Amino acid sequence: MPTTLRNEAAIVGVGQTTFTKNSGVSELALAVEAVSKAIDDAGIDPQDVDGYCSFTLDTNDEVDISRAVGTGDATMFSRIGYGGGACIGIVHQAVMALATGSAKYVVCYRALNGRSGQRYSDGVSGDIVTADLIHWSWYMPWGLMTPASWVAMFTQRYMHQYGAKAEDLAQVALSTRKHAVNNPNAFFYQRPLTMDEYMEARWIAEPLRLYDCCQETDGGVAVVITTPERAKDCKGKPAVIRGVAQAFATDQEQMTSLYREDIASLPEMNLVAKQVYEISGLGPKDIDAAVIYDAFTSIVLWQLEAFGFCDVGEAKDFVKDGNIEVGGRLPINTHGGQLSEAYIHGVNGIAEGVRMIRGESTNQPQNNDHVLVTGGVGVPTSGMILGQMD
Helix, strand or coil: CCCCCCCCCEEEEEEECCCECCCCCCHHHHHHHHHHHHHHHHCCCHHHCCEEEEECCCCCCHHHHHHHHCCCCCCEEEEECCHHHHCCHHHHHHHHHHHCCCCCEEEEEEEEECCCCCCHHHCCCCCCCCCHHHHHCCCHHHCCCCHHHHHHHHHHHHHHHHCCCHHHHHHHHHHHHHHHCCCCCCCCCCCCCCHHHHHHCCEEECCEEHHHECCCCEEEEEEEEECHHHHCCCCCCCEEEEEEEEECCCCCCCCCCCCCCCCCCCHHHHHHHHHHHHHHCCCHHHCCEEECCCCEHHHHHHHHHHCCCCCCCCHHHHCCCCCCCCCCCCCECCCCHHHHCCCCCCHHHHHHHHHHHHCCCCCCCCCCCEEEEECCCCCCEEEEEEECCC
16 A cells, blocks of 8 residues: 655645625635635745646636736646545645645645535536436436435435434534534534424435535635645644545446445445555544534444444444534534535535644644544545644
């Protein structure tokens, strides 16, 4: 297994826009604002930036951002596909570029009008031009046309196989909301959620209720990544990347790997977990807190198992009794996550991981030596472990 990406890079700047349901500006304006703030947070000159990484889904060309922000010549740029699976994938690309000397300062960004513009809840539409349409066409006649409907299939099987209940999914929703209540940047700031409210909410795709599903958000987030050597001269406290990886597994489809023998587990996330632990030399017991990709409550349970925080089928027990809240064994999504802060395709989770390492979260865990951050589920995915600068 690879070991060369251990401690090869550090996140030194974080920038984000206000998160809204109607930004009133273009996605380019959101991207430029987030990138500018990240560069300022790093304390570097825009001309120092020579690399860019983003999602294939992002509408903002690197050259347009560069002109607007005032960066100079670039020696590296790349895009990663598969939606939320790309959120740590873009960091992976940046780390490889830095480790090989292909760039000195890389900006990773994601900006979207995900509520006022194109909404993912609109589902599969006639403008799809990728090969995904071939396998999705088998499910569309049965009404499986949205991410929620696809994840509902896997969730139903998981709950049947391991005895998880609606109340177990609710534990994830309630814990992230509890964190969002303290976060002024969160959509649900000062708006707590009760078990009764959760249970009385409408179905989106059974067994997923309204509060099992992430938001749709307008906004942008960016981070600046450089080598640990250069990080020492930056303004903000660095978050060192101990290990970072990507993976997809056998018989993978985009969100609908329904023909696998077992649809109640995440083999691609298991591969990511194996890599990041081997690269970093760490294990589950070394992780103090985590940002777990939470497009839906159920996928948090699967990831807790994939990364070894509990045995398979036991995540329903792990999330009880405040275990995933501040003060618990593994505080997760201290910003409120995509369920309760905002949905910026997981890149706002990267920002929160950095804040926890810096000691700047609005729900700061007592222990913050190592923070896990994961990518999207159901797709080729990614993950990383952040740590303190030695």
